Amino acid sequence: MDCDGQVKAVLVGCGGIANSWLKPLTLFSDCKIVGLVDIKKDNAARKRDEFNLKDAGVFETLGEALAVTRPDVVFNLTIPAAHMVVTVEALSNGCHVLGEKPMANSIEEARRMIKAAKKAGKICAIVQNRRYMDGIIRFSDMLQSGVIGELTTLNADFYIGAHCGGFQNEMEHPLLLDMAIHSFDQARFISGKDPVSVYCVEWNPNGSWYKHGASAMAIFEMTDGLIFNYRGSWCAEGVNTSWECSWRAAGSGGSAIWDGGTDMKAERPARREGVISPLTEISIPLAGPIENSRHAGVIREFLDCVRNGGEPQTVCHENIKSLAMVHSAIKSAATSRKVTIKF
Numbered sequence: 001m002d003c004d005g006q007v008k009a010v011l012v013g014c015g016g017i018a019n020s021w022l023k024p025l026t027l028f029s030d031c032k033i034v035g036l037v038d039i040k041k042d043n044a045a046r047k048r049d050e051f052n053l054k055d056a057g058v059f060e061t062l063g064e065a066l067a068v069t070r071p072d073v074v075f076n077l078t079i080p081a082a083h084m085v086v087t088v089e090a091l092s093n094g095c096h097v098l099g100e101k102p103m104a105n106s107i108e109e110a111r112r113m114i115k116a117a118k119k120a121g122k123i124c125a126i127v128q129n130r131r132y133m134d135g136i137i138r139f140s141d142m143l144q145s146g147v148i149g150e151l152t153t154l155n156a157d158f159y160i161g162a163h164c165g166g167f168q169n170e171m172e173h174p175l176l177l178d179m180a181i182h183s184f185d186q187a188r189f190i191s192g193k194d195p196v197s198v199y200c201v202e203w204n205p206n207g208s209w210y211k212h213g214a215s216a217m218a219i220f221e222m223t224d225g226l227i228f229n230y231r232g233s234w235c236a237e238g239v240n241t242s243w244e245c246s247w248r249a250a251g252s253g254g255s256a257i258w259d260g261g262t263d264m265k266a267e268r269p270a271r272r273e274g275v276i277s278p279l280t281e282i283s284i285p286l287a288g289p290i291e292n293s294r295h296a297g298v299i300r301e302f303l304d305c306v307r308n309g310g311e312p313q314t315v316c317h318e319n320i321k322s323l324a325m326v327h328s329a330i331k332s333a334a335t336s337r338k339v340t341i342k343f
Contacts (some may be wrong), residue, residue, distance in 0.1 A: 001072055007306055010035035010065045010095075012086055013077030014043040016166075017100060021075060022051045024296035031073075031303055035065040062086055066093045073306060076100060079167055080177070084109035087124060091116040096123040098302045102181045103316060103323045107343065110320045117316060124316040125302055128185045130244055131313065132297025134288035139247065139258045140190045142284050148268060149253025154191055154228045156183050156245040161237030163209065168234075172212045173330050175234045176202060180216065180329070183230055183245050185322035190247070193222035195325045195341040202333035208235040218329045220341075254282065 001007055009031055011021065015038075025031055035057045036044035044058045059065040062074070066089075074090035076083060076099035084104045090097045097117075103126045104110040117124035130136060143151055158179070168174045188194060200218035208214045215233040222228050232245075242260030249256045254268030264284055269277035292300040301312045324343035332339040 006030055006032040007073055007303055008032055008034045008069065008071040009073045009075060010037060010062070010069055010071040011047075011075040011077060012037040012062050012065075012090075013079075013082075013100075014038040014040075014047045015077070017077055018047055020295045021077060021299065022047060022053075024292065024299055025075075026051055026053075027296075028300065028303065030307065034069040034071055035059055037062050037065050062089055066090070066095070071095055073098065073303075080105050080171075084113055087113050088116045091120040091122050091124060094120065094122070096302075096306050098123075098125050098127065098299065098312075101126050101128060101185075102177060102326060103319050107320070107324055107327055110316065110323050110343075114317050114320065123302065123305055123311065125298075125312045125314045126316060126319040127295060127298045128182065128189075128314045128319065128322070129294040129298055130182050130186050131189050132290065132293050132301075133244070134290060134293070135258065135261060135264065136186060136190065136244065137290065138284065138287035139249075139256070139264060140192070141287060142264075142266060142282075143190060143249055143251070143256065144192050147254065147282050148249065148251030148256055148266060150224075151191055151193075151226055151249060151251050153248075153250040154187055154222075154226060155248040156187060156228070156230050156232075157241050157247075158183055158230070158232035158243075158245045159236040160234060160240050160243065162234050169210055173202065174210050174212060175214050175232055176200075176216050176218075176326055176329055176333075179234060180218075180230065180232055181322060181326050182243075183232065184220075184325040185319070186245065187220070187222075187228045187230070188322055188325075190249075191222060191226055191228070193224055193226045193228075194321050195228075195328070196221040196223060197338055197340050198325065198328045198332050199338040200329040200332040201336075202330070205233070205235060210235060213333070216329065216333065218332070220325065256282070256284075 244260030256266035266282035
């Protein structure tokens with residue numbers, strides 16, 4: 001930390017996603033951006049000027065930035081293929097790391113990151129920004145309170161025609177690897193359960209502007225017998241769900257739905273009689289508003305842990321479980337078999 005007690009940070013990767021990080025970071029007075037890194041140095045210079053980061057150095061490599069600025073933390077916003085290399089380099093140089101999802105390109109790479117963090121005695125965490133929303137906190141709190149009984153089934157629908165451009169259009173498994181990681185992590189957060197196995201089908205529909213599988217359906221067995229069912233497409237235009245999915249939860253004593261935004265409803269039987277029991281609506285307590293949401297919420301929790309100790313909820317040895325859901329789903333789709341999830 002500098003003489004004013006600010007956490008010194010280097011941000012690596014100055015593409016479009018950098019805005020979602022730099023907007024909250026410029027508002028957090030206890031963090032100072034001392035370096036911006038991009039393989040195209042002009043990108044880093046543009047972000048420095050756009051966000052008025054006058055004291056930030058501009059670099060082409062992380063190694064150069066580390067040597068010059070000696071930061072406390074590194075924010076890793078590189079493409080997925082570079083996540084492991086950048087993170088391990090930062091950890092090996094004594095920095096805490098907060099990185100973009102997905103954690104890594106493979107479970108083996110993720111394990112290397114966890115091992116490097118343990119060896120360095122530093123925090124390594126991932127941005128799973130969907131956990132830091134009033135709606136999901138409210139929905140999760142309600143389900144885990146037991147008001148609809150034991151949670152038995154959780155369904156998530158994701159249907160959006162996303163013309164992202166860039167690497168997503170060219171990469172393999174664009175939906176599962178780059179987008180569904182959010183939904184799978186949401187399922188873990190909402191239910192409080194961990195993955196056990198998965199059966200998945202992946203395909204690229206006619207009319208898709210992606211080169212590879214932009215649609216998938218996956219059935220996960222979770223701990224305590226919960227079944228989580230994911231249905232998604234990144235090239236389905238019209239009648240869109242939210243980016244946070246449309247959710248349905250069934251319990252032993254009722255059901256609940258959430259549109260991923262502000263609409264939420266839960267019902268349970270008023271009494272058991274007839275073919276279909278009469279229902280009564282469940283009052284769902286409000287949650288929040290949380291002070292910092294989405295990227296700001298993850299970054300704020302990470303910085304607090306760097307300064308005061310503790311672990312953010314998206315620390316890598318927990319987040320690897322969400323990543324394992326992705327890679328196990330991909331393996332299942334490739335083999336047409338149910339896959340046991342190992343992490």
